[in-house]
Amino acid sequence: xxxxxxxxxxxxxxxxxxxxxxxxxxxxxxxxxxxxxxxxxxxxxxxxxxxxxxxxxxxxxxxxxxxxxxxxxxxxxxxxxxxxxxxxxxxxxxxxxxxxxxxxxxxxxxxxxxxxxxxxxxxxxxxxxxxxxxx
Numbered sequence: 001x002x003x004x005x006x007x008x009x010x011x012x013x014x015x016x017x018x019x020x021x022x023x024x025x026x027x028x029x030x031x032x033x034x035x036x037x038x039x040x041x042x043x044x045x046x047x048x049x050x051x052x053x054x055x056x057x058x059x060x061x062x063x064x065x066x067x068x069x070x071x072x073x074x075x076x077x078x079x080x081x082x083x084x085x086x087x088x089x090x091x092x093x094x095x096x097x098x099x100x101x102x103x104x105x106x107x108x109x110x111x112x113x114x115x116x117x118x119x120x121x122x123x124x125x126x127x128x129x130x131x132x133x134x135x
Contacts, residue, residue: 010034044086044122045074051118052091055111060104067104068097089122091130101134108132 004016008024011033015023025040027033038046049072057070070093077088093108112119112130122128 012036041078041084041086045076045089048089048116048118048122049074049091052093052108052111052116055115056093056104056107059107059110060099063100063103063107065100065103067095067099070095086122086126089126089128091128092133093130094133094135096135099134101132104134105132 001018003018005013006016007013011027011031013025015025017023023043024037025043026035026037027039028035053070053072056072060066073092073094075088075090075092076086078084079087093104095104108130119128
């Protein structure tokens with residue numbers, strides 16, 4: 001498999017994914033971009049949140065649990081010097097509605113300890129923690 005990344009102009013690129021989708025990236029005007037799309041490092045956070053959220057929803061679905069709403073928030077810290085890698089990542093799994101707390105916790109733990117490849121990869125580079133919030 002492969003991914004292709006093509007330069008459009010300035011600091012604007014488009015990636016063509018193996019699954020046939022396009023993802024645009026750009027940088028700020030201060031860095032030579034036109035602020036038309038997300039930054040590459042932001043997409044790492046999207047990948048992390050998306051990967052684990054999809055796991056959790058899939059696992060809960062098999063348990064016949066459907067929250068009224070569900071979201072994942074990512075708080076992070078980056079190194080102050082280049083390369084400005086993520087040093088700390090904290091995930092907040094936020095459930096709303098009548099959700100069995102033990103089953104939601106089990107779904108999150110399975111994602112973090114078994115299924116989420118983005119979490120597994122980023123744990124090798126950053127301190128990754130999480131919490132579960134019910135509202």
